[in-house]
Amino acid sequence: MTFKTTLGSLLLGAATIGFTMPAAADQLEDIKAAGKIVTATDMHYAPFDMLNNGTYEGMTKDLFDEVAKEIGVEPVYQDIPWTAELPGLEVGKFDIVIAPVTITPERLERYSFTPPIADATVALVKAAGNDEMTAPEDIAGKTVGVQQGTAQFRQLQAYGETLGGVDVKEYGTTDEAYADLATGRLDAVAGSLPNLTYLVKNRPETFAKFEPAQFGEPTYFAWVLRREEESETLLAAIEDAMAKMTEDGRVEAIQTKWLGSYTELPATAPGQ
Incomplete structure:
Protein backbone atom coordinates (compact mmCIF):
# COMPACT_ATOMS: atom_id res chain seq x y z
CA MET A 1 0.00 0.00 0.00
CA THR A 2 1.40 3.38 -0.97
CA PHE A 3 1.54 6.47 1.28
CA LYS A 4 -1.05 8.18 -0.91
CA THR A 5 -3.44 5.25 -0.53
CA THR A 6 -2.94 5.17 3.23
CA LEU A 7 -3.59 8.93 3.59
CA GLY A 8 -6.69 8.67 1.42
CA SER A 9 -8.04 5.84 3.55
CA LEU A 10 -7.51 7.84 6.74
CA LEU A 11 -9.30 10.87 5.36
CA LEU A 12 -12.17 8.74 4.10
CA GLY A 13 -12.47 7.07 7.50
CA ALA A 14 -12.52 10.40 9.28
CA ALA A 15 -15.28 11.66 7.00
CA THR A 16 -17.26 8.42 7.44
CA ILE A 17 -17.36 8.67 11.25
CA GLY A 18 -18.10 12.41 11.18
CA PHE A 19 -14.73 13.45 12.61
CA THR A 20 -14.60 17.09 13.80
CA MET A 21 -11.96 19.18 15.50
CA PRO A 22 -12.73 20.11 19.12
CA ALA A 23 -14.31 23.53 19.56
CA ALA A 24 -12.16 26.36 20.89
CA ALA A 25 -12.42 26.99 24.61
CA ASP A 26 -14.74 29.77 25.73
CA ASP A 119 -10.91 58.43 36.70
CA ALA A 120 -7.26 57.48 37.32
CA THR A 121 -5.49 60.78 36.68
CA VAL A 122 -2.42 61.06 38.90
CA ALA A 123 -2.48 63.57 41.76
CA LEU A 124 -0.55 64.56 44.89
CA VAL A 125 -1.26 64.66 48.61
CA LYS A 126 0.78 66.20 51.41
CA ALA A 127 0.68 66.45 55.19
CA ALA A 128 -2.06 68.69 56.55
CA GLY A 129 -0.65 72.05 57.56
CA ASN A 130 2.24 71.91 55.10
CA ASP A 131 2.15 75.36 53.50
CA GLU A 132 5.56 75.06 51.81
CA MET A 133 4.12 73.02 48.94
CA THR A 134 0.90 73.98 47.18
CA ALA A 135 1.20 73.34 43.43
CA PRO A 136 2.50 70.08 41.89
CA GLU A 137 5.73 71.72 40.69
CA ASP A 138 6.68 72.31 44.34
CA ILE A 139 7.77 68.66 44.65
CA ALA A 140 11.01 69.48 42.78
CA GLY A 141 13.88 68.14 44.86
CA LYS A 142 11.48 66.57 47.40
CA THR A 143 10.90 62.94 48.44
CA VAL A 144 7.63 61.56 47.05
CA GLY A 145 6.17 58.13 47.73
CA VAL A 146 4.21 56.04 45.23
CA GLN A 147 3.09 52.43 44.84
CA GLN A 148 5.59 50.38 42.86
CA GLY A 149 4.73 49.02 39.43
CA THR A 150 1.84 51.42 38.85
CA ALA A 151 1.15 53.83 36.01
CA GLN A 152 1.21 56.59 38.64
CA PHE A 153 4.81 55.61 39.44
CA ARG A 154 5.84 56.04 35.80
CA GLN A 155 3.98 59.34 35.49
CA LEU A 156 5.62 60.64 38.66
CA GLN A 157 9.07 59.71 37.34
CA ALA A 158 8.42 61.45 34.03
CA TYR A 159 7.00 64.54 35.73
CA GLY A 160 9.94 64.68 38.16
CA GLU A 161 12.37 64.76 35.25
CA THR A 162 10.67 67.87 33.87
CA LEU A 163 11.19 69.54 37.25
CA GLY A 164 14.89 68.75 37.40
CA GLY A 165 14.54 65.76 39.69
CA VAL A 166 12.34 64.24 42.39
CA ASP A 167 13.43 61.57 44.91
CA VAL A 168 10.87 58.84 44.19
CA LYS A 169 10.40 56.21 46.91
CA GLU A 170 8.48 53.04 45.99
CA TYR A 171 6.08 51.18 48.29
CA GLY A 172 4.34 47.83 48.11
CA THR A 173 1.01 49.42 49.09
CA THR A 174 -0.34 52.95 49.24
CA ASP A 175 -1.11 52.44 52.95
CA GLU A 176 2.63 52.16 53.63
CA ALA A 177 3.28 55.38 51.73
CA TYR A 178 0.51 57.21 53.60
CA ALA A 179 1.99 56.05 56.93
CA ASP A 180 5.41 57.45 56.04
CA LEU A 181 3.87 60.72 54.90
CA ALA A 182 2.00 61.03 58.20
CA THR A 183 5.23 60.53 60.18
CA GLY A 184 7.23 63.00 58.10
CA ARG A 185 9.39 60.51 56.20
CA LEU A 186 7.94 61.76 52.91
CA ASP A 187 7.13 65.20 51.55
CA ALA A 188 4.23 63.97 49.40
CA VAL A 189 2.54 60.89 47.95
CA ALA A 190 1.43 60.46 44.34
CA GLY A 191 -1.62 58.38 43.47
CA SER A 192 -4.86 58.45 41.53
CA LEU A 193 -7.21 61.35 42.25
CA PRO A 194 -10.09 59.16 43.58
CA ASN A 195 -7.80 57.42 46.09
CA LEU A 196 -6.36 60.67 47.39
CA THR A 197 -9.75 62.39 47.53
CA TYR A 198 -11.06 59.53 49.67
CA LEU A 199 -7.96 59.70 51.90
CA VAL A 200 -8.28 63.43 52.57
CA LYS A 201 -12.05 63.18 53.06
CA ASN A 202 -11.61 60.58 55.80
CA ARG A 203 -8.41 61.95 57.39
CA PRO A 204 -8.44 65.74 56.93
CA GLU A 205 -6.53 66.26 60.15
CA THR A 206 -3.56 64.35 58.68
CA PHE A 207 -3.57 64.85 54.91
CA ALA A 208 -4.35 67.58 52.36
CA LYS A 209 -4.41 67.65 48.55
CA PHE A 210 -2.23 69.94 46.49
CA GLU A 211 -4.09 72.72 44.65
CA PRO A 212 -4.38 71.80 41.88
CA ALA A 213 -3.82 68.19 42.88
CA GLN A 214 -3.58 66.62 39.40
CA PHE A 215 -0.78 66.59 36.87
CA GLY A 216 -0.16 64.69 33.64
CA GLU A 217 -2.61 63.33 31.07
CA PRO A 218 -6.16 62.25 32.06
CA THR A 219 -6.39 58.47 32.44
CA TYR A 220 -8.90 55.83 33.55
Whole structure:
Protein backbone atom coordinates (compact mmCIF):
# COMPACT_ATOMS: atom_id res chain seq x y z
CA MET A 1 0.00 0.00 0.00
CA THR A 2 1.40 3.38 -0.97
CA PHE A 3 1.54 6.47 1.28
CA LYS A 4 -1.05 8.18 -0.91
CA THR A 5 -3.44 5.25 -0.53
CA THR A 6 -2.94 5.17 3.23
CA LEU A 7 -3.59 8.93 3.59
CA GLY A 8 -6.69 8.67 1.42
CA SER A 9 -8.04 5.84 3.55
CA LEU A 10 -7.51 7.84 6.74
CA LEU A 11 -9.30 10.87 5.36
CA LEU A 12 -12.17 8.74 4.10
CA GLY A 13 -12.47 7.07 7.50
CA ALA A 14 -12.52 10.40 9.28
CA ALA A 15 -15.28 11.66 7.00
CA THR A 16 -17.26 8.42 7.44
CA ILE A 17 -17.36 8.67 11.25
CA GLY A 18 -18.10 12.41 11.18
CA PHE A 19 -14.73 13.45 12.61
CA THR A 20 -14.60 17.09 13.80
CA MET A 21 -11.96 19.18 15.50
CA PRO A 22 -12.73 20.11 19.12
CA ALA A 23 -14.31 23.53 19.56
CA ALA A 24 -12.16 26.36 20.89
CA ALA A 25 -12.42 26.99 24.61
CA ASP A 26 -14.74 29.77 25.73
CA GLN A 27 -13.95 31.45 29.06
CA LEU A 28 -17.49 32.66 29.69
CA GLU A 29 -18.92 29.18 29.13
CA ASP A 30 -16.32 27.71 31.49
CA ILE A 31 -17.13 30.28 34.15
CA LYS A 32 -20.86 29.65 33.88
CA ALA A 33 -20.31 25.90 34.04
CA ALA A 34 -18.27 26.34 37.22
CA GLY A 35 -20.81 28.80 38.65
CA LYS A 36 -18.07 31.18 39.77
CA ILE A 37 -15.64 33.79 38.47
CA VAL A 38 -12.24 33.92 40.17
CA THR A 39 -10.81 37.40 40.63
CA ALA A 40 -7.61 39.01 41.92
CA THR A 41 -7.23 42.39 43.57
CA ASP A 42 -5.09 44.19 46.14
CA MET A 43 -7.29 44.79 49.19
CA HIS A 44 -5.22 47.75 50.36
CA TYR A 45 -6.28 50.42 47.90
CA ALA A 46 -9.10 52.47 49.43
CA PRO A 47 -11.73 53.36 48.43
CA PHE A 48 -11.71 50.69 45.72
CA ASP A 49 -10.49 47.72 47.74
CA MET A 50 -9.94 47.40 51.49
CA LEU A 51 -10.24 45.08 54.46
CA ASN A 52 -12.45 46.25 57.32
CA ASN A 53 -11.90 43.95 60.31
CA GLY A 54 -11.02 41.18 57.89
CA THR A 55 -14.03 41.77 55.62
CA TYR A 56 -13.46 42.78 52.00
CA GLU A 57 -15.31 45.91 50.95
CA GLY A 58 -15.00 48.90 48.64
CA MET A 59 -16.16 50.37 45.36
CA THR A 60 -14.64 47.55 43.32
CA LYS A 61 -16.50 44.89 45.30
CA ASP A 62 -19.83 46.71 45.04
CA LEU A 63 -19.42 47.09 41.27
CA PHE A 64 -18.23 43.56 40.63
CA ASP A 65 -20.92 42.01 42.86
CA GLU A 66 -23.45 43.53 40.47
CA VAL A 67 -21.54 42.45 37.35
CA ALA A 68 -21.31 38.86 38.61
CA LYS A 69 -25.03 38.93 39.38
CA GLU A 70 -25.77 40.01 35.80
CA ILE A 71 -23.58 37.21 34.43
CA GLY A 72 -25.22 34.72 36.80
CA VAL A 73 -22.21 33.48 38.77
CA GLU A 74 -20.67 33.91 42.21
CA PRO A 75 -17.55 36.07 42.51
CA VAL A 76 -14.48 34.66 44.27
CA TYR A 77 -12.32 37.46 45.65
CA GLN A 78 -8.60 36.96 46.26
CA ASP A 79 -6.17 39.37 47.93
CA ILE A 80 -3.06 39.31 45.72
CA PRO A 81 -0.06 41.72 45.83
CA TRP A 82 -0.34 44.15 42.93
CA THR A 83 2.98 43.12 41.38
CA ALA A 84 1.77 39.50 41.11
CA GLU A 85 -1.65 40.20 39.60
CA LEU A 86 -0.99 40.71 35.89
CA PRO A 87 1.64 37.92 35.74
CA GLY A 88 -0.83 35.62 37.52
CA LEU A 89 -3.58 36.53 35.06
CA GLU A 90 -1.35 35.66 32.11
CA VAL A 91 -0.71 32.12 33.38
CA GLY A 92 -4.38 31.52 34.21
CA LYS A 93 -4.35 31.67 38.01
CA PHE A 94 -7.58 33.69 37.92
CA ASP A 95 -10.18 34.82 35.40
CA ILE A 96 -9.89 38.58 35.79
CA VAL A 97 -7.94 41.27 37.63
CA ILE A 98 -10.40 43.64 39.29
CA ALA A 99 -7.83 45.81 41.02
CA PRO A 100 -8.18 49.25 39.40
CA VAL A 101 -5.62 49.10 36.59
CA THR A 102 -4.72 52.28 34.73
CA ILE A 103 -5.32 52.00 30.97
CA THR A 104 -2.06 52.74 29.13
CA PRO A 105 -1.03 52.21 25.49
CA GLU A 106 1.55 49.63 26.56
CA ARG A 107 -1.00 47.59 28.51
CA LEU A 108 -3.54 47.81 25.69
CA GLU A 109 -1.10 45.92 23.48
CA ARG A 110 -0.95 43.05 25.97
CA TYR A 111 -4.33 42.87 27.74
CA SER A 112 -8.05 43.42 27.18
CA PHE A 113 -9.70 46.09 29.33
CA THR A 114 -13.29 46.37 30.51
CA PRO A 115 -15.12 49.70 30.39
CA PRO A 116 -13.55 52.21 32.80
CA ILE A 117 -14.70 52.16 36.41
CA ALA A 118 -13.17 55.50 37.52
CA ASP A 119 -10.91 58.43 36.70
CA ALA A 120 -7.26 57.48 37.32
CA THR A 121 -5.49 60.78 36.68
CA VAL A 122 -2.42 61.06 38.90
CA ALA A 123 -2.48 63.57 41.76
CA LEU A 124 -0.55 64.56 44.89
CA VAL A 125 -1.26 64.66 48.61
CA LYS A 126 0.78 66.20 51.41
CA ALA A 127 0.68 66.45 55.19
CA ALA A 128 -2.06 68.69 56.55
CA GLY A 129 -0.65 72.05 57.56
CA ASN A 130 2.24 71.91 55.10
CA ASP A 131 2.15 75.36 53.50
CA GLU A 132 5.56 75.06 51.81
CA MET A 133 4.12 73.02 48.94
CA THR A 134 0.90 73.98 47.18
CA ALA A 135 1.20 73.34 43.43
CA PRO A 136 2.50 70.08 41.89
CA GLU A 137 5.73 71.72 40.69
CA ASP A 138 6.68 72.31 44.34
CA ILE A 139 7.77 68.66 44.65
CA ALA A 140 11.01 69.48 42.78
CA GLY A 141 13.88 68.14 44.86
CA LYS A 142 11.48 66.57 47.40
CA THR A 143 10.90 62.94 48.44
CA VAL A 144 7.63 61.56 47.05
CA GLY A 145 6.17 58.13 47.73
CA VAL A 146 4.21 56.04 45.23
CA GLN A 147 3.09 52.43 44.84
CA GLN A 148 5.59 50.38 42.86
CA GLY A 149 4.73 49.02 39.43
CA THR A 150 1.84 51.42 38.85
CA ALA A 151 1.15 53.83 36.01
CA GLN A 152 1.21 56.59 38.64
CA PHE A 153 4.81 55.61 39.44
CA ARG A 154 5.84 56.04 35.80
CA GLN A 155 3.98 59.34 35.49
CA LEU A 156 5.62 60.64 38.66
CA GLN A 157 9.07 59.71 37.34
CA ALA A 158 8.42 61.45 34.03
CA TYR A 159 7.00 64.54 35.73
CA GLY A 160 9.94 64.68 38.16
CA GLU A 161 12.37 64.76 35.25
CA THR A 162 10.67 67.87 33.87
CA LEU A 163 11.19 69.54 37.25
CA GLY A 164 14.89 68.75 37.40
CA GLY A 165 14.54 65.76 39.69
CA VAL A 166 12.34 64.24 42.39
CA ASP A 167 13.43 61.57 44.91
CA VAL A 168 10.87 58.84 44.19
CA LYS A 169 10.40 56.21 46.91
CA GLU A 170 8.48 53.04 45.99
CA TYR A 171 6.08 51.18 48.29
CA GLY A 172 4.34 47.83 48.11
CA THR A 173 1.01 49.42 49.09
CA THR A 174 -0.34 52.95 49.24
CA ASP A 175 -1.11 52.44 52.95
CA GLU A 176 2.63 52.16 53.63
CA ALA A 177 3.28 55.38 51.73
CA TYR A 178 0.51 57.21 53.60
CA ALA A 179 1.99 56.05 56.93
CA ASP A 180 5.41 57.45 56.04
CA LEU A 181 3.87 60.72 54.90
CA ALA A 182 2.00 61.03 58.20
CA THR A 183 5.23 60.53 60.18
CA GLY A 184 7.23 63.00 58.10
CA ARG A 185 9.39 60.51 56.20
CA LEU A 186 7.94 61.76 52.91
CA ASP A 187 7.13 65.20 51.55
CA ALA A 188 4.23 63.97 49.40
CA VAL A 189 2.54 60.89 47.95
CA ALA A 190 1.43 60.46 44.34
CA GLY A 191 -1.62 58.38 43.47
CA SER A 192 -4.86 58.45 41.53
CA LEU A 193 -7.21 61.35 42.25
CA PRO A 194 -10.09 59.16 43.58
CA ASN A 195 -7.80 57.42 46.09
CA LEU A 196 -6.36 60.67 47.39
CA THR A 197 -9.75 62.39 47.53
CA TYR A 198 -11.06 59.53 49.67
CA LEU A 199 -7.96 59.70 51.90
CA VAL A 200 -8.28 63.43 52.57
CA LYS A 201 -12.05 63.18 53.06
CA ASN A 202 -11.61 60.58 55.80
CA ARG A 203 -8.41 61.95 57.39
CA PRO A 204 -8.44 65.74 56.93
CA GLU A 205 -6.53 66.26 60.15
CA THR A 206 -3.56 64.35 58.68
CA PHE A 207 -3.57 64.85 54.91
CA ALA A 208 -4.35 67.58 52.36
CA LYS A 209 -4.41 67.65 48.55
CA PHE A 210 -2.23 69.94 46.49
CA GLU A 211 -4.09 72.72 44.65
CA PRO A 212 -4.38 71.80 41.88
CA ALA A 213 -3.82 68.19 42.88
CA GLN A 214 -3.58 66.62 39.40
CA PHE A 215 -0.78 66.59 36.87
CA GLY A 216 -0.16 64.69 33.64
CA GLU A 217 -2.61 63.33 31.07
CA PRO A 218 -6.16 62.25 32.06
CA THR A 219 -6.39 58.47 32.44
CA TYR A 220 -8.90 55.83 33.55
CA PHE A 221 -9.07 52.76 35.77
CA ALA A 222 -10.54 49.51 34.41
CA TRP A 223 -10.43 45.73 34.99
CA VAL A 224 -8.20 43.42 32.97
CA LEU A 225 -8.69 40.18 31.03
CA ARG A 226 -6.30 38.05 29.03
CA ARG A 227 -6.03 39.27 25.45
CA GLU A 228 -7.16 36.12 23.66
CA GLU A 229 -10.07 34.89 21.58
CA GLU A 230 -11.36 32.70 24.41
CA SER A 231 -11.97 35.78 26.60
CA GLU A 232 -13.92 37.83 24.06
CA THR A 233 -17.34 36.57 25.17
CA LEU A 234 -16.52 37.30 28.82
CA LEU A 235 -15.48 40.85 27.93
CA ALA A 236 -18.71 41.33 25.96
CA ALA A 237 -20.77 40.06 28.92
CA ILE A 238 -19.04 42.48 31.30
CA GLU A 239 -19.56 45.37 28.85
CA ASP A 240 -23.27 44.49 28.61
CA ALA A 241 -23.59 44.24 32.40
CA MET A 242 -21.91 47.60 33.00
CA ALA A 243 -24.00 49.28 30.30
CA LYS A 244 -27.16 48.01 32.02
CA MET A 245 -25.86 49.14 35.42
CA THR A 246 -25.08 52.59 34.05
CA GLU A 247 -28.53 52.87 32.48
CA ASP A 248 -30.42 51.85 35.64
CA GLY A 249 -28.35 54.05 37.98
CA ARG A 250 -26.38 51.43 39.88
CA VAL A 251 -23.00 52.74 38.70
CA GLU A 252 -23.89 56.28 39.74
CA ALA A 253 -25.09 55.12 43.17
CA ILE A 254 -21.92 53.10 43.82
CA GLN A 255 -19.61 55.90 42.63
CA THR A 256 -21.41 58.44 44.80
CA LYS A 257 -21.28 56.14 47.83
CA TRP A 258 -17.49 55.71 47.66
CA LEU A 259 -16.20 58.80 45.82
CA GLY A 260 -18.75 61.41 46.84
CA SER A 261 -19.75 62.25 43.27
CA TYR A 262 -20.53 60.71 39.89
CA THR A 263 -18.31 60.92 36.81
CA GLU A 264 -19.67 59.80 33.45
CA LEU A 265 -17.25 57.29 31.95
CA PRO A 266 -16.61 55.89 28.42
CA ALA A 267 -18.66 52.82 27.49
CA THR A 268 -15.51 50.99 26.35
CA ALA A 269 -11.83 51.26 27.17
CA PRO A 270 -10.35 54.24 25.28
CA GLY A 271 -7.86 53.10 22.65
CA GLN A 272 -8.96 49.45 22.65
